[in-house]
Amino acid sequence: MLDKFTPNQRLLVAVALSFLFFIGYTTIFPPKAPNSEENATQAAVVKPSAAQAHSSVTTEASAPAQEIKTVSTDTLTTISAKEFTLKIDTLGRISSLILSDKKHNGKDGQLSELVSGAGAKPLYIRFADEALNAAASKTAYASSASSIVLGENGKGTVTLTQNLPELTVTKTLTFYADGHYDAKVNLSSEKRYYVYLGQHPQIVEKMMTVVGSMIYAGDNLTTIFKDGDVEGRSIFTDVHMASAFDQYYASIMYGFDKSTQVVVERDTKDNPVTYLEGANNFTFSGYIGPKEYKTLESINPILVNAIEYGWFTFVAAPIFKILMYLHGMIGNWGWSIVALTVLIRIILYPLTHKGMVSMQKIKEIAPRIKEVQEKYKGDPQRMNAAVMEMYKKHGANPLGGCLPLLLQIPVFFAIYRVLLNAVELQGAEWVMWVHDLSRMDPYYILPILMGATMFYQQRITPSNFTDPLQEKIFKYLPLIFTFFFFTFPAGLVLYWFVNNIFSIAQQYMVNKQFEAARMARHEAHLAEKHHEKD
Amino acid sequence: MVRKLFLKLLWLYRHSFSLVTRGACRHYPSCSEYALWQFERNTLPRAFGATFLRICRCNQLFDGGIDYPVISKPTIKPTELSINTIKYWFVPTKRNYFLIKNFKFKGSQC
Numbered sequence: 001m002l003d004k005f006t007p008n009q010r011l012l013v014a015v016a017l018s019f020l021f022f023i024g025y026t027t028i029f030p031p032k033a034p035n036s037e038e039n040a041t042q043a044a045v046v047k048p049s050a051a052q053a054h055s056s057v058t059t060e061a062s063a064p065a066q067e068i069k070t071v072s073t074d075t076l077t078t079i080s081a082k083e084f085t086l087k088i089d090t091l092g093r094i095s096s097l098i099l100s101d102k103k104h105n106g107k108d109g110q111l112s113e114l115v116s117g118a119g120a121k122p123l124y125i126r127f128a129d130e131a132l133n134a135a136a137s138k139t140a141y142a143s144s145a146s147s148i149v150l151g152e153n154g155k156g157t158v159t160l161t162q163n164l165p166e167l168t169v170t171k172t173l174t175f176y177a178d179g180h181y182d183a184k185v186n187l188s189s190e191k192r193y194y195v196y197l198g199q200h201p202q203i204v205e206k207m208m209t210v211v212g213s214m215i216y217a218g219d220n221l222t223t224i225f226k227d228g229d230v231e232g233r234s235i236f237t238d239v240h241m242a243s244a245f246d247q248y249y250a251s252i253m254y255g256f257d258k259s260t261q262v263v264v265e266r267d268t269k270d271n272p273v274t275y276l277e278g279a280n281n282f283t284f285s286g287y288i289g290p291k292e293y294k295t296l297e298s299i300n301p302i303l304v305n306a307i308e309y310g311w312f313t314f315v316a317a318p319i320f321k322i323l324m325y326l327h328g329m330i331g332n333w334g335w336s337i338v339a340l341t342v343l344i345r346i347i348l349y350p351l352t353h354k355g356m357v358s359m360q361k362i363k364e365i366a367p368r369i370k371e372v373q374e375k376y377k378g379d380p381q382r383m384n385a386a387v388m389e390m391y392k393k394h395g396a397n398p399l400g401g402c403l404p405l406l407l408q409i410p411v412f413f414a415i416y417r418v419l420l421n422a423v424e425l426q427g428a429e430w431v432m433w434v435h436d437l438s439r440m441d442p443y444y445i446l447p448i449l450m451g452a453t454m455f456y457q458q459r460i461t462p463s464n465f466t467d468p469l470q471e472k473i474f475k476y477l478p479l480i481f482t483f484f485f486f487t488f489p490a491g492l493v494l495y496w497f498v499n500n501i502f503s504i505a506q507q508y509m510v511n512k513q514f515e516a517a518r519m520a521r522h523e524a525h526l527a528e529k530h531h532e533k534d
Numbered sequence: 535m536v537r538k539l540f541l542k543l544l545w546l547y548r549h550s551f552s553l554v555t556r557g558a559c560r561h562y563p564s565c566s567e568y569a570l571w572q573f574e575r576n577t578l579p580r581a582f583g584a585t586f587l588r589i590c591r592c593n594q595l596f597d598g599g600i601d602y603p604v605i606s607k608p609t610i611k612p613t614e615l616s617i618n619t620i621k622y623w624f625v626p627t628k629r630n631y632f633l634i635k636n637f638k639f640k641g642s643q644c
Contacts, residue, residue: 397597
């Protein structure tokens with residue numbers, strides 16, 4: 001008997017321990033950790049000039065935005081629009097991009113800097129010729145304008161020139177108010193050179209998100225290079241888009257010629273470094289900013305592929321599209337999640353309705369089922385078999401089945417990924433105390449409500465356990481889930497909570513309906529008895 | 535190897551996620567148990583197919599009830615034959631066999 005107990009008890013201990021670990025881990029190491037690991041000593045091998053630019057950066061890198069201030073290069077041109085302020089430095093690179101919308105600010109209220117302090121910067125040019133490269137890293141660019149202000153839907157062009165001995169580099173950049181730019185690189189004579197995509201923004205806040213580089217090439221083929229997990233050097237052609245991304249933001253280059261070689265290399269920390277092989281009269285487009293679906297789609301539909309939900313994208317992306325559609329009608333992300341729950345419930349309605357009908361039948365054979373249950377009291381397996389046979393014989397089964405419930409798991413996980421990765425849901429409000437659906441509920445109200453509804457739902461839903469110990473764990477599940485959900489994004493808890501509410505309502509209706517039917521039968525029975533007496 | 539892995543995964547499922555589906559299965563044996571028996575006794579592709587179909591059947595549009603796995607080749611290697619050590623009965627049906635658990639079996643359930 002004891003042997004039978006141990007695996008289950010071990011599981012209970014394991015679950016409890018993993019919660020303790022999970023909660024402890026997140027409190028001791030707030031998910032900021034990836035940031036502070038990023039020190040500026042990296043990348044000396046691959047990018048000589050980038051490393052040079054950072055020699056003044058202290059290794060105690062705290063926040064990327066602070067690092068930027070200490071970088072020694074000067075700003076050459078400033079482009080400002082409603083949504084962002086972009087700076088180009090004297091080496092012709094995009095050295096800073098700050099988003100003005102407050103919702104992008106970090107937890108400490110700091111403005112978000114999308115160009116990482118460490119690593120290569122977007123539009124940096126490296127020559128294959130070392131001597132030329134050394135000269136280029138010492139020669140400042142000249143600019144046609146020192147500041148450009150973009151109006152609504154406006155655009156502005158700046159021409160950057162670098163006069164090297166025997167070579168003139170001309171970068172013609174046209175910036176648009178939506179955050180994308182067109183670039184044209186022209187060399188006075190033929191030379192081999194590379195244009196850098198830049199290191200991804202480093203505003204990582206949550207665990208479980210993929211950060212790195214992405215190459216979208218050929219026939220719908222996405223290759224992702226995760227930070228710290230890059231091996232050797234990969235070369236791509238027929239690339240539609242290259243993106244260096246973190247959770248919400250990305251630097252993307254696209255619109256270059258099919259034959260352009262795109263190279264992904266690793267730096268000293270095995271993080272991806274992405275660059276394009278340039279050509280004379282090289283034209284391409286780029287984008288730096290938040291991965292907002294509508295913005296990206298309006299610039300170029302191909303950019304939508306930069307939105308990444310991890311390996312689960314194939315389910316998460318459609319779920320997000322539905323949510324976005326609902327948001328278009330309702331105007332609030334919280335209510336959109338509620339509407340999504342309703343939608344899923346409606347899809348499952350034919351099933352649940354069938355369940356209701358069979359529920360009515362089951363009560364008619366209830367006494368006989370009880371008889372069987374009594375008979376095999378000590379043997380749950382046999383009892384189950386007997387009860388199931390009874391159900392089948394009468395064509396009624398009160399249980400919901402595995403499929404409808406198993407289908408919920410991917411939906412649940414997809415919403416989790418969407419809340420984690422969709423920048424649109426950053427700072428999305430719902431009602432009263434819920435100010436950000438993508439973060440945990442600060443007052444733990446939603447998780448507690450979720451646990452309470454789950455507990456109640458369990459009590460009124462029929463279930464079927466072959467293992468009595470499993471049943472015991474099952475009873476503790478609402479409690480475990482409540483704790484588990486404390487740290488989850490509020491939007492996810494909201495989904496589960498609303499789902500529970502609907503389940504309870506449905507079950508309640510079924511019970512009511514049955515009650516009415518039984519009352520009617522009872523009365524009919526009484527009337528019959530009366531009849532007999534008379 | 536693969537079989538072992540799947541049996542391990544099923545064990546994990548039966549002790550964790552199975553609680554989320556809150557013992558809602560409409561069948562005997564339950565879907566996860568069905569899968570367990572299939573992966574234990576059937577060829578891998580058949581076990582996959584049968585389990586997949588079974589999960590698809592596990593909703594209100596189907597009757598549920600008793601639904602035993604059907605396997606093609608029974609493998610019997612008993613070291614000891616008594617009512618308490620026999621795990622499954624192979625009950626012939628046409629050219630295959632129903633796999634039926636012996637309720638009196640006292641060994642490990644997985």
